Amino acid sequence: MSIPTDTAALPSGARMPLVGLGTWRLSGDVATGCVEAALAAGYRMVDTATRYGNEREVGAAVRASGRPVFVTTKYRDSLSPSPRAALEQSLADLGLDRVDLWLIHNPPRGPVEPVWEEFLRARAEGLVCDIGVSNFSLDLLDEVTRVSGVAPAVNQIRWSPLVFDRAVLDGHRARGVQLAGYSGLRHGTLDHPVIRSIAERHRRSVPQIVVRWHVDHAVVTIPRSSDPHRIASNADVDDLALDPDDRRALDSISA
Template identity: 55%
Template sequence: MSEHTTPHLPTDSVTLTSGAAMPLLGFGTWQIKGSQATDAAAAALEAGYRHLDTATVYGNEGEVGKALAESGVARDDVFVTTKCPPSKPGLATLRESLDLLGTDHVDLWLIHWPGSDGDVALWKDFVAAREGGLARDIGVSNFDAAMIDRLTSETGVTPAVNQIEWSPLLHDRDVVEQHRSRGVVLEGYSALRGGTLEHPVIVEIADRLGRTPAQVIVRWHLQHGIVVIPKSRQADRIRSNADVGDFELTVADLRAIDALGPNP
């Protein structure tokens, strides 16, 4: 895709607990640091992404915040997610994240992975942050259904989102149903890793449609209502990954891709 070509971005979103709309397409920033993080986030915003995903342990919240501040895009038009390690003090960590991001709130704050104590105390900090307006919605990452149920039973508050590793090769209808039955939005990361881009089924569909394998994978997520956050350091690829708003996969294509997972 030429840098002068305007990508056809999707407008798909999902409504969270607060009533906020979370774009199904976001830009991931894992393993992108320093000026590359600023440049990549800036390229994503310029391409039309309105959802940025970062985390305390990524070490790039300041760079992502700089890109947002310099983009000319209104803060309220961008959905910003960050994450807290379970070993960190909740509210103090969030305030550090907000300072680095240059904002007075995040749209979504996640416990980055399960801790050894079940995370109930930390989750109560998350609830307090939501009630105090520091985080509009709160959720978890890398949790299973039993872990989510414990937080709900102990606090009465169900995570709005669970961000887990997800791709066609990991597709599991039971996992999808576990989330939907609890009202938890499933968000996937590492969608373009693990051999998905080279899989013959995906390559065949991409070739037939005149699309890239990455575009097919992103489109597959969107049509399943699953949030996807592809990442790249390259502006052309950032734009290309988002250029999925002007085509759809057929039912047969979806079924063929679903069948790559362990439980289609």
């Protein structure tokens, strides 16, 4: 059992593991058990959000582990008009003094500037180490950077071989914004014939091929499963080597 230890450097100087556990739709004891299983298997990063309603369970499992775990949570303006109040609630629910990464979950309905200012303030106060966004276009990333002079550390967007777009990946790199992918296994990825044939040739699972592909692109990935065995297996890819033909085939699916 060996999970890649690759990380991405963030503006604070922190290193964000490229592989973590997604926790959307995991709740109650299942959420706690899944985070425990992930940390026992070697994961060192978990992704949650106010919207997921599981920060208590995620935080309890992280704290009980006694391990250094990179925690991401997210603010959604439709759930709370005040980013600061939402962050204080997230920290209380997680049982942490600060989170490693705090994201604007979706482009706000109103102007982004006041929300981002609150994010900058929280970072200055040490309540969060790094700040970022989710579901932002490259244009919206540029707008945030233009109004504040501070680029988001991370943009979390839907990402998989089925939606791979080199211009989007390069656009994040050019801006110094770490791309984090979500829903890497859903929307037909698990059944895709090209990915299945690569998995069969390597005698590995489709999720393992997809996780390895993210890591090879230095993109963060946060596969979710409610099954502890799948959680352990999905990230067990440190010894999996995709060859250039595999990578070309995976990068071409969306063409």
